[in-house]
Amino acid sequence: MEFFFEVLIGGLLAGVMYSLVAIGFVLIYKASGVFNFAQGAMVLFAALTFVSLLERGLPFWGAFLVTLTSMVVLALLIERAVLRPLVNRPPIILFMATLGLSYMIEGLAQALWGAQVHGLELGIPDEPLEIHGMLISQFDLFAAGTAALLVIVLSFLFNRTRIGLSLRAVADDPLASLAVGIRLPRIWAVVWAAAGFVGLVAGLLWGARLGVQFSLSLVVLKALPVLIIGGFSSIGGAIVGGLIIGAAEKIAEIYLGPIIGSGIENWVPYVLALVFLLVRPAGLFGERAIERV
């Protein structure tokens, strides 16, 4: 039984790492209805910039601030060069634009910093902690704590500030937002900057785990089932979706793996996502259209 809980907790904590990436998607989807395929490239860009600055001798917080600034500048550039000219186009066109953007950001990151693999050390000990006879990774605990903090900050932003309320208004009805004087470009810039910040946090944690390398941008593919299960427009959903995926893939690997062959943790999330698409297409927490009777 203890072994089961060890697997479960390990899975849940690993799931939080997926949630971190998924939150970046949710932010942009909420405010503009666009699935931002470039989120993974932003994670890579942030991690690569950070680690390269660190290797050039900047202290941790210095590198963090410079990277954060560059993510904000990137967001402003994207708003000006991509989003503004495509305003009022169907979402599929914006999706295609983010697809292109994804390659451009990846290319830019590697042109700036090179394509070699970097190690990233955040100074968190990697020995597991022993709690009630279960081994739990300290790194995963740290990642979970970071995600919790991020969610608190974001929900404060969305629910307690004027800019947050304006953001939700834009998500709800862009034309009405214009009519009450909300400046859409400003909102988009804020959202993309926030998604860049989330990308930076995700990039540091994923980078520390996998090494900072090109394949980091592929974490988008792991975030996809999380979003389908949690719903594209809910930060809470991204967290719960991540937990479900993380727990499910670890438990499946340990208990089903010996029966139907190992390596199933790679595809179990997508099977789960397919099931959810059939049963609950809006996800667990996705915003359904309000229909009055």
Add this chain to the structure above:
Amino acid sequence: MSQTPREHLSTPVILSVEQVEVFYEQVILALRGVSLQVGEGQFVALLGANGAGKSTTLKAISSLIRAERGDVVAGQIHYLRQSITRADPATLVRAGLAQVLEGRHCFSHLSVEQNLLIGAFISRPSRAELKVRLERVYGYFPRLRLLRKRLTGYTSGGEQQMVAIGRALMSAPRLLLLDEPSMGLAPQVVEEIFDILARLNRDEHLSLLVAEQNINLALDYAHFAYVLENGQVVDSGPVAELAGREEIQNYYLGALGVSERMH
């Protein structure tokens, strides 16, 4: 036979639209030289059937037309003597020119009070000022105070129209454009809303430009009216004068006949 309010009333002009032409998607001609004026403190109605160009005229004034891939290609629009042709909508709201959209367009996933608050953000009010404005809106629409925690999507059509008007009032406008405020509402609710509009106009000197398909309703409340047909002003005058004319009902009935045949 047409008159402009400047000839009729001695109040200064707050809004003047001169020979405005509008294209959608660069090919569809929606307005063919519309001219109209609203005097300060005046209640002006814009009449016409479906597709006559009422919405387009209002959106050309508020610049929301650009969000729908439309553009003012000729003519001039002045608000408080300043040219606002192709101005930024946010700048206009801040300067006191607000629009209530056709079909209400409330933020349905936000509460009634949040909808109202968002309307005020553009003028960056202090907390105290925000409260004063909120109280003023609740004063005009007492029902909204009772519903203030309710998700707007779960309120009735009439209540949503009140939210939409209240939200626009939160920006402390001097000129309010309303697009079909009576659409889809029960007659007694329509009357309630128009009574409140008339009070705002009388007591707070709020200038109004209201697009309406319901001609008799508009003629009951407005001071002056313009009649649009096929993107052009075909008649105008003080309501007392227009109401007495035979053609006015014909415009309405004739156009209605056309739109019914189209459906």
